[in-house]
Structure formats: C-alpha cells, structure tokens
Amino acid sequence: MLNFQPVIEALPGLTVYRNILKDPIVKSVIEHLLALANPTGTIHPVHSYGRVYHMLAMTQNPLTSSDAWQNHLLELILSDVNPFSRAAYTPGGDYTVFKAAVHWDLSILQCLFEISVQDIHNATIEVLDNCFPVTHRPPLPRWTAPRPPAGEQSGLHNRRVQMKRELAAARRWDKLAEQLAHYYATYGCGIFGRFIAFKWQNGILQGVDRPDPIKLNGLFEYTDIREQVIANTRQFLNGYPANNLLLYGDRGTGKSSTVKALLNEYWSQGLRLVEVPKKQLPDYHSIVQELRHNKHRFILFVDDLSFEENETEFKDLKALLEGGIEDRPGNVLIYATSNRRHLIKETFADRVKNNTGGEIHAMDSVQEKLSLADRFGITVIFPTPDQETFLKIAVGLAEQRGLPLPPQELRQRALHWSMWQNGRSPRSARQFVDQLEGQLAMENGA
Structure with missing residues (x-):
C-alpha cells in the first residue's frame, strides 16, 4: 500500500x-x-x-x-x-x-x-x-x-x-x-x-454560471446607435476617461441586449458585468469596496430603471453617479437602461403644488427629479424601428439561424406577426423567429 x-x-x-x-x-x-x-x-x-x-x-x-x-x-x-x-x-x-x-x-x-x-x-x-x-x-x-x-x-x-x-x-x-x-x-x-458576470443580491456578490450568450454580431441594425456604447466601453477598457451611460428607448429595442453583448465581446480584455437591482442601489458603497482594488473593469448594470413618485432610491443613484463624498473608482462605470427618458415619474400635480397649498418651492422638487438623467454623461436613444428596419432584423435573424424560407415569404410572415402580436421591435422580431424555427422543426419532424 x-x-x-x-x-x-x-x-x-x-x-x-x-x-x-x-x-x-x-x-x-x-x-x-x-x-x-x-x-x-x-x-x-x-x-x-x-x-x-x-x-x-x-x-x-x-x-x-x-x-x-x-x-x-x-x-x-x-x-x-x-x-x-x-x-x-x-x-x-x-x-x-x-x-x-x-x-x-x-x-x-x-x-x-x-x-x-x-x-x-x-x-x-x-x-x-x-x-x-x-x-x-x-x-x-x-x-x-x-x-x-x-x-x-x-x-x-x-x-x-x-x-x-x-x-x-x-x-x-x-x-x-x-x-x-x-x-x-x-x-x-x-x-x-x-465568473465574468455577477449579480448583487442582498449584500452579496454572486457569480452567474451561464450569462446570456448574446453577441454583438447577433444584433441587427442600430449600428450607429450601438457604436456610441461600444466606443465608450473601449475607452473605459483602455484606461481612458469614459462616461456613465443611460440607454433610453421603447421596450424591446435592444438596450439590455447591447449591454450583455458587450460582456461577451470584451470579457477577454478584462470587462466584467455586475447586475444591480434598483432596490439594491443603497448598497453602492459596499459594491464599490468589493470591486475597487481589482484589475478587471466592471460595468454596474441597472436594467429597466425608473422610479415612482414616492420612491427615494433615485437619491442614492444620484450620489452614485456624481456628487457623493466617496470617489468612484476608475474601474467602475454605470450603464442603465430605461423606457422613461426622465427616469422618475412626474405628474402635473408636481407643477401646481405651490398653487394648491402644497410645497412652496415645488419646482425645486421637479428639478431634483429631472436632474437624475442629467447625471449620466451620455444618453443613447434606441428608437422604435420603422417597418423596413423591423423586417431587416427579422430576415437577418432567420438567415443567421439557417431557416429555409425565401426572404419575401419571411418578410410577409414577419409583417403579419408584428400586426397581431407585439408590434415592431427587435425583441418582437426575435420572438417571431423563435416561433418560426420551432414551427418548421415540428413540421420537419412530423
């Protein structure tokens, strides 16, 4: 033995x-x-x-x-x-x-x-x-x-x-x-x-075993718009000054997919992604302490960011972006996506409170809410695609997956899908191609 x-x-x-x-x-x-x-x-x-x-x-x-x-x-x-x-x-x-x-x-x-x-x-x-x-x-x-x-x-x-x-x-x-x-x-x-992707959950940094595999070459159209995000990210990775980004646009236009695709494109150059839920934003100082002394460069990803009138987490985000006493480390940026340009719900009541016995300096509250979006250095707008752009996205996705249908038939089916399902957006185009791929596979299997 x-x-x-x-x-x-x-x-x-x-x-x-x-x-x-x-x-x-x-x-x-x-x-x-x-x-x-x-x-x-x-x-x-x-x-x-x-x-x-x-x-x-x-x-x-x-x-x-x-x-x-x-x-x-x-x-x-x-x-x-x-x-x-x-x-x-x-x-x-x-x-x-x-x-x-x-x-x-x-x-x-x-x-x-x-x-x-x-x-x-x-x-x-x-x-x-x-x-x-x-x-x-x-x-x-x-x-x-x-x-x-x-x-x-x-x-x-x-x-x-x-x-x-x-x-x-x-x-x-x-x-x-x-x-x-x-x-x-x-x-x-x-x-x-x-891990290359993380989530901040209840005060703990947790690794993500299988991050979304979406890649930049799998995203069609919006090339010039997406290039703004890519250029800022490359500056960040090379150690040059870069800005926090707000990706704003209608639902399904590819804002989140763009951020996740950056990780798969640039992880080998030291990029890492940390998803931070809105409710966890008050933990910013703890998150920074976890990341500050590392060689990797981290994007804090806040998805679908918006605040209701009675929510106060936006003040933590304002300090995070600019104005807090603690210096933001050079290896951390914040990328947020939102369907709401000004991020915080604003009502007409906000504007007339001083005329109805409410807050004396009502416009101060309005300006505080509107100033949040201004704290992001760059706002990148993802507009809803017109019909032709939508069809190009659908056809491009179908060809990428090798679906055996003529382009004209694909266009007709995609147009019909947009009319009866979720409208025109890159997300809707992907859902159409998912449904079409499954339908063709069932037909071939039968």
Whole structure:
C-alpha cells in the first residue's frame, strides 16, 4: 500500500495556501488517509471512504479528467484567495514577496495531488482485506466520472481548464509560481476567477454560471446607435476617461441586449458585468469596496430603471453617479437602461403644488427629479424601428439561424406577426423567429 504518512505530516505546514485545509472535501480526504493509516482507530475506513465518494459526487466543478479528487484540488488552487493571489490580482501589488512560500506550498500540494482516486480506492480495499476480512463483502464502489454537460463553454471556462491541465502535466509545481501569478493577474482569484458576470443580491456578490450568450454580431441594425456604447466601453477598457451611460428607448429595442453583448465581446480584455437591482442601489458603497482594488473593469448594470413618485432610491443613484463624498473608482462605470427618458415619474400635480397649498418651492422638487438623467454623461436613444428596419432584423435573424424560407415569404410572415402580436421591435422580431424555427422543426419532424 502507498505510504500516505509523509503527505499527512506535511500538510499542516502550508503557509500561503493554508485556506485549502479548510475545504470540506480536503478535510474528508485527509480524514480517510488517517483512517487508512490507522484502520483500527475511531474512524472505520469504509465510513470515511463513503464520505469522500459522496462529497466528490456532489461537486459541481467542471472535470478536466476522470479523477474528481485531483480536479477538485486544482480548482481550489486556482480559486484560492490568499496573500499571493490577491497581490497578483491587485493593481500595483507585489506578489514576489510570497514566492518562496508559494514554492514551499506547491511542493506539498503536488504530493497531495499525486494521490489519485484510484490510489485511494486500491488502498482502501487493501486495508479492508487485511484488517476486516469478510467472505461476502460487496465490492467497494469505484469512482467513475460523469460525462460533462453538453453545450458551448465560456472562454473563461476553457482557459481555466487549460491552466488545470498545465498544472496536472507539470513535473515540478514549485517552478510554476510565476505562471500562477500571471493567471491570477489576468483572470482573478476567488469569485472573480470563476465568473465574468455577477449579480448583487442582498449584500452579496454572486457569480452567474451561464450569462446570456448574446453577441454583438447577433444584433441587427442600430449600428450607429450601438457604436456610441461600444466606443465608450473601449475607452473605459483602455484606461481612458469614459462616461456613465443611460440607454433610453421603447421596450424591446435592444438596450439590455447591447449591454450583455458587450460582456461577451470584451470579457477577454478584462470587462466584467455586475447586475444591480434598483432596490439594491443603497448598497453602492459596499459594491464599490468589493470591486475597487481589482484589475478587471466592471460595468454596474441597472436594467429597466425608473422610479415612482414616492420612491427615494433615485437619491442614492444620484450620489452614485456624481456628487457623493466617496470617489468612484476608475474601474467602475454605470450603464442603465430605461423606457422613461426622465427616469422618475412626474405628474402635473408636481407643477401646481405651490398653487394648491402644497410645497412652496415645488419646482425645486421637479428639478431634483429631472436632474437624475442629467447625471449620466451620455444618453443613447434606441428608437422604435420603422417597418423596413423591423423586417431587416427579422430576415437577418432567420438567415443567421439557417431557416429555409425565401426572404419575401419571411418578410410577409414577419409583417403579419408584428400586426397581431407585439408590434415592431427587435425583441418582437426575435420572438417571431423563435416561433418560426420551432414551427418548421415540428413540421420537419412530423
């Protein structure tokens, strides 16, 4: 049987990567190795093996090989938030002061990595046969890796898989400190190393596993309008001054799709997207603290922004955009979409309050509401398409999906759809093509 004792004795000496010892799966594997080393102790090897098997089966990490344990350990190394990874990911951080400790830790972790699930399985059987002989014991279950889910994976996922394979193939991990530092600097660590899109929910930044895959080349027409958003974003990514944006227009005109498509176009250049619900805007200072000292550049995305007369969150947004005492970091911008040009509902009553015994300086309240939209540096207007533009969008989407209908027939069907369904908009054109694609597939299947 393999001698696991040197690994068990070395692990408590981890320095920079010490957080890995707190991981539940790592703890269960160590517990099982201890049970194998002392099979007559308080922990039965069958019990500890079952725990390891169950916890590995529950992991959601994308597999790079059939060995779930080795894959999990590589995931922990790439995700670990420690002084070394944080220094590499922080602008101006000096990670080199930790290189000696990283060399030490990687040598220890490589020894742990070299213990495969097959080794664990074989050692467990050997211990059971020697210490707990049973004539009719059922076979110990062997780990079999599940097939990874089908579908296109993100570029970040693919780069992560590539880095794990490089680690797995390396003969000496202690020589990879510089390579790991470059990975952390480029792709981040912790939650920032696993996701490119995020949501701020109840005071917590949460990663989005599968962001909307929409791309700029999948958006038709509105080219000049969309170019304003693209140009501002590219300035931002290159470290030049850029503006907060308000994307205004009728529903379904592609405002939100444009912002989400920016992420898929520019994530590899360091762009990240954080969706912030309107009700969470008072958490702005907490959000900024999460993002301020990172190398990535973040767009705070506030979708479908508008306020009713009695809502006061717009004051938090005003301070966020301009006028708060805290400086907005240079790696954060705000892009908001709205169907309402002035964002805040304004009534005629607002204008006549001073004539009806209401507020004495009523126009001050009106101006406070109207000034919110002015805080955005650029307002980009997405108008409702005319009939010809709508038809071009519908035909373009249908051709992109390879639907086998002549353009003239597509135009006729799309026009009929706009008259009887949701009017003319890019969203309505996409809904028409979705329905048409499904209808043709059913007909071909029948």
